[in-house]
Amino acid sequence: DAGVTQSPTHLIKTRGQQVTLRCSPKSGHDTVSWYQQALGQGPQFIFQYYEEEERQRGNFPDRFSGHQFPNYSSELNVNALLLGDSALYLCASSHTLGNGANVLTFGAGSRLTVL
């Protein structure tokens, strides 16, 4: 049973460019959350998608946007990249209802470097 898969694993962009990161949730999960982890820091919540809608959002600007598809996979888009956007972007999936709710399974992340 595959866990959470993310692509690409590494990418390099320059300031002002746009990036799209992709995530496939663990089988059986219907909710996808995105986190940004700067070097040496704990992950910070960006937003969460459920039933193809953004359900919650953290303290991130509108340059960060996302999408969830009918098969529960998700994309994170970041526009007008800044140097400070360099980080590991983590996708986490969960099941919204029933036992085990709130239990997140994380992917290995996409390492974004902005030059």
Place this chain on the structure above:
Amino acid sequence: GENVEQHPSTLSVQEGDSAVIKCTYSDSASNYFPWYKQELGKGPQLIIDIRSNVGEKKDQRIAVTLNKTAKHFSLHITETQPEDSAVYFCAASTHAGGTSYGKLTFGQGTILTVHP
């Protein structure tokens, strides 16, 4: 919003010793407290969690204690092994009703090194 403080930032122990990592949180509404282990190049992996209706939970060499009055919780690892070396994160969130909101607020992490 929620704020989670984690201490110590680094912890070095000898194999076989115990390790304790402590976290405090600010939002009294928080009721779910997971601990994650992150190895180099990997995403965080859940190792144990506790909900607010329980004061202690144990899983083999790992235990977590929760004091809701003082708003702090701790991770205890006994009989540490070199493979326990990793970064450990505590987190807190609010589980509202019957749905998962998945918004975890993480601590800053503890780098645990277990020396053979």
